Amino acid sequence: MSTFDPEKLLRQDLNDFPPYSMGHVPLADMGKYIKLDLNENSFGPSPKAIKALAEMPYYNRYVGQEELREGIARYVGVDKAHIATSNGADEMIDMVQRVFLDRGDAMIDCPPAFEMYTFFARLNGARIVSVPRRDDFSVDVDAIEREVSSFKSQVVGSKPETCNLKLVFLANPSNPDGSVLSYADVERLLALPVMVVLDEAYAEFAGESYVSRVPTQSNLIILRTFSKWAGLAALRVGYCVAPKVITAKILQCKSPENLNAAGNVAAQASLEDKDYLLANVRRIVAERERLSAELVKLGWVQPLPSRANFILCRVVGRTGREVADALEKRGILIRAFGAPRLREYIRPAVGTPEQNDALVRALKELDAD
Ligand SMILES: Cc1ncc(COP(=O)(O)O)c(C=O)c1O
Structure with missing residues (x-):
């Protein structure tokens, strides 16, 4: 066994380096979730x-x-x-x-x-x-x-x-x-x-x-x-x-x-094929506005106006992490945050109409829990 310690040669300033964690889903399980956690495009590629x-x-x-x-x-x-x-x-x-x-x-x-x-x-x-x-x-x-x-x-x-x-x-x-x-x-x-x-x-x-x-x-x-x-x-x-x-x-x-x-x-x-893809972008934008309006109706979810393909929402009465965990049990992945300032926030991406409906239904169920 060599006594050479490779760790000694590593950059010391990286000792506490915080890795970026994305919470990947295994490929085999990808289809099992409604994936709205990473701002991906649920309409898929061209x-x-x-x-x-x-x-x-x-x-x-x-x-x-x-x-x-x-x-x-x-x-x-x-x-x-x-x-x-x-x-x-x-x-x-x-x-x-x-x-x-x-x-x-x-x-x-x-x-x-x-x-x-x-x-x-x-x-x-x-x-x-x-x-x-x-x-x-x-x-x-x-x-x-x-x-x-x-x-x-x-x-x-x-x-x-x-x-x-x-x-x-x-x-x-x-x-x-x-x-x-x-x-x-x-x-x-x-x-x-x-x-x-x-x-x-x-x-x-x-x-x-x-x-x-x-x-x-x-x-x-x-x-x-x-x-x-x-x-x-x-x-x-x-x-x-x-x-x-x-x-x-x-x-x-x-x-x-x-x-x-x-x-x-x-x-x-x-x-x-940009016309096809930009038509999907327009569908996502329309869905963003529809989903925001549906979320407002829940009362305890307060969506911020968004110009992107996701909606940051303040949640009242529970932390973002609690909401994300409860949704995950129902097969829906959204983003919650570790930063103290974002504790009361969730960030779902805008999905297809069916996915967005499922998200709203699941949030309603949480409300009833
Ligand atoms: C603001 C912003 N910039 C860059 C990226 C990374 O994009 P890419 O997938 O091309 O690395 C993301 C991904 O979520 C993002 O939100």
């Missing part, structure tokens, strides 16, 4: 994407990403030189941080927010400047402005290096609350001397996007994904729309085959 996957003969080949970048460029209406693709938007969060953040540099996070921003920031050795959202979940732009103007460099470790506040990450629409930034707030953020990263994972459901600003706005980076509107969460296709110099840097620094061929093929077929 039939053309499924066909393209079945007919793809080149699993033995490395596949380039140029055609997909061209397809995305046509879809979002900007030059291909602004587009880089990634293994889900998650990977692009990491890549953006990597090309900007030297060890000790800072980024602003506005919790409650999508947790992968701080997950990667910790991995990348960044300093996280937290600017909590206000009680109504709106972004505190005044506080962001104050942080940017008063940011002071810190000495990192023993090195007297200058550290900079470089990035602001904001999802628009926001996860978990579903709100969008006002145009005026976006303008104020863009006027700051930092990179503004707008995560538009749910943009198709909001019907608004800042992608067209990118070619003329040198501090704006947009993150997008095929997971939500195109129903390809399992295939991991994301991308950024960024100023050309930044896209070039990301392309220079990313692993060449980061996006797998299945995702690549399915995403291209999805773009060719």
Whole structure:
């Protein structure tokens, strides 16, 4: 038995690293649940994407990403030189941080927010400047402005290096609350001397996007994904729309085959079938409004207005975790949260009409319990 202890070589700063836990359901059990916990698309992918996957003969080949970048460029209406693709938007969060953040540099996070921003920031050795959202979940732009103007460099470790506040990450629409930034707030953020990263994972459901600003706005980076509107969460296709110099840097620094061929093929077929997929997006938006109205009628569930494919709801008289656990016993998965501020909240994704009806029925049953 060797006495060499590999643990001693591990990064000590990762000792207490909090893993991201998604509560995965085993594939074999997937069909047993009404899955409304991870903001997936219950209408599924495009039939053309499924066909393209079945007919793809080149699993033995490395596949380039140029055609997909061209397809995305046509879809979002900007030059291909602004587009880089990634293994889900998650990977692009990491890549953006990597090309900007030297060890000790800072980024602003506005919790409650999508947790992968701080997950990667910790991995990348960044300093996280937290600017909590206000009680109504709106972004505190005044506080962001104050942080940017008063940011002071810190000495990192023993090195007297200058550290900079470089990035602001904001999802628009926001996860978990579903709100969008006002145009005026976006303008104020863009006027700051930092990179503004707008995560538009749910943009198709909001019907608004800042992608067209990118070619003329040198501090704006947009993150997008095929997971939500195109129903390809399992295939991991994301991308950024960024100023050309930044896209070039990301392309220079990313692993060449980061996006797998299945995702690549399915995403291209999805773009060719975007009318079908965007019709499903419209059905989800209509269902979102119908489900909200049904939830209000329950009395103890208070849905917040949402521009995404999920609805954050305050629950009265019980914790979100209690509601989620009780629903799970009835075969329905929704999201509850560990953060104290979100203790009284649940976040169901908007499903098909049948799934949404089942959710409302189950919540009514809980009420009767
Ligand atoms: C705001 C936000 N950004 C990014 C992602 C990750 O998307 P992807 O599946 O493309 O990694 C999610 C997923 O839930 C999200 O909510």
